[in-house]
Amino acid sequence: MSKKTAAILLSALMLVGLMAGCSSTSSSSTGGTSTPATPGSTPASTGSEAGGDSSTPATGGENISLRVWGPQEEQALLKEMCEAFAAENPDNTYTFEYGVVGENDARDRFLEDPAAAADVFMFANDHLRDLVKASALYEVTRNRDDIISRNVEGSVAAASLDEALYAYPMTADNGYFLYYDSSVLSEDDVQTLDGILAVANENGKKVFMDVSNGYYIVSFFFGAGDNIWLEGDAQKCDFNNEAGLAAAESIKTFTADPAFITGEDAIITGGMGESIIAGVSGVWNAEALQEKLGDNFAATKLPTFTLNGEQAQMGSFAGYKLVGVNSLTSQPVAAMDLANWLTNQENQTKRFETRQLGPSNTAAAADPAVKENIALNALAMQSAYAKPQNDVLGGFWNPAEAFGNALEAKDYSVDLQTMLDNLVSQVEAG
Incomplete structure (x- = not known):
């Protein structure tokens, strides 16, 4: 899902209440009753219950309620995985309350009211810094070494x-490439x-x-050699240099x-397959595009583009989808175990088979079916x-959108260099 799409949907999503609870028993979907953790605390700071010893189980015989957020496309699969988790852990009675949050x-839904947010939720990795800064995430100490060893380094x-693990890798496919007929x-x-x-x-x-x-x-800017980075907590961007101006001309x-055509x-x-013969997108549209194109479905890396009279390879963002645990959860061990379960090899493989999402789990990614996937091959x-x-802060998106909007509208009332200077100034101001 694109960031602009997410922005448009945000206001609508704020009106969506949590969906009816789904339980492995007949118990209600009320929240947990144990004392919440202190905001910003880590499992190690809350006592032995949530300590780093991966062999420490949750206390048996408990009625455990967990709120879980995921995107609309994940809901059926999420419920299936949670019910399987409950069946795998019969010593406790689990109730799951699901929320549709992409x-x-x-991040934005969570920070509106952390106490009312999910115990376990899915989020894009570029939001990690903001969530950590807000003390929103439990640091992952339970099963930490196993989580690190089983997922790709990126x-x-x-x-x-800062060398601390704050989330569970779920996918390694949050990027884009070229689809074509x-x-x-x-x-x-x-x-x-x-x-x-x-053509x-x-x-x-x-x-x-x-x-x-x-x-x-x-x-285009990455293809020209430009970059966006952090110096401390300050966003830096050099899109207004000579190379950036050439990229803007392109x-x-x-x-x-x-x-050229744009849109959602x-x-x-x-x-x-009808009016469009090629387009830039990601794996989230693979199923729909394959259905449209059939045997003519194809994908590859982004093309080169003309930059100062020569060909330059288009760059892109690489991103990941993660699962986090709310630092305010009243059930830290159960929440961590569920997050670990949702991102294990079996469920990453199931997520690929059901939604064609690329695994971050190395064993799941080595599956021949994954390697033969047209969209994931293009992403690779x-x-x-x-x-x-990781180092792109929230202040980047609106100025970049405004710059792109002007060019899409063929609004050349301001020269490109001034537009780029304004873009960089706004991005660095946050």
Whole structure:
């Protein structure tokens, strides 16, 4: 799901109450009754119950209620996994209360009222820093070594801050690449953006990219060698340098092309195979696009683009989806065990089989079916040109969106250098 889509949905999601509880028994879906942990505390600081000893079980014979958040697309699978967790741990009686909250919305929903938030929730790794800063997450000490050893290094780094592990890696596929219709475009055509646009114009077709979304527009700046980073807690960005200006010229040329089309996910999923022959998106749209294209479904890394008269490889963001435990949970051990369960090899494999999401678990990722997946293969190809999203703060997205909106609208009332200077100034001001 794109960040702009998440922003649009946020206000609507705020009106959504938690869904009716689903229990492995007939007990009600009320919250736990034990004393909440102190905000910002870690399991080690709350006593032996939540200590780092992975062999320490939860006390048997308890009635344990847990609130769990996940995106709409995950709800059926989430309930199945939670019920399996309860069946696997029969010494206690579990009640689960589910909330529909997407990974990109979880931080904001959580911080509105941490005490009313989920005990266990899914979120995007670029929100980790804000959640840790707000003392929202339990530091993961229970089963820590096992969690680190079974997941790819990048996902562990994405779940960590200052060498402390704060979340459980769930997927390693939060990135994007190029989908295309192989009945119209050849493997040679999709190597360059110029080649794709040429074929599109020859056939009266479109090429999709949500340029007014900072998540995607960085592709050109990263391809030009620019970057966004942190110095302490301060956001830094160099998109207004000479290379950035050249990248902006390339974006301007792309958005002015007759074949260019932008919009939300529904545009690419609805138009691919009809008016659209290629588009930039991620694995979350793989199933819909494969259904539309059938045997003509194809994907690869992002193309190169013309930068100062030469070809430059488009970059991208690399991200991960994580599962966190609320520091205010009254059931820290059960919440940690559930988070661990939701992200184990079996359930990451099940998540791939059901939703085509890429595992962070190394054993699950080694499955032949994962390796043969067209979308995940394209993501793996693009990963060589991707930058981690960990150090991108919230102040980046709105200025980047405004810059992209202006170019999509062909609003050239302000020169590109001034637009870039304004972009960087706003990003660094937070």
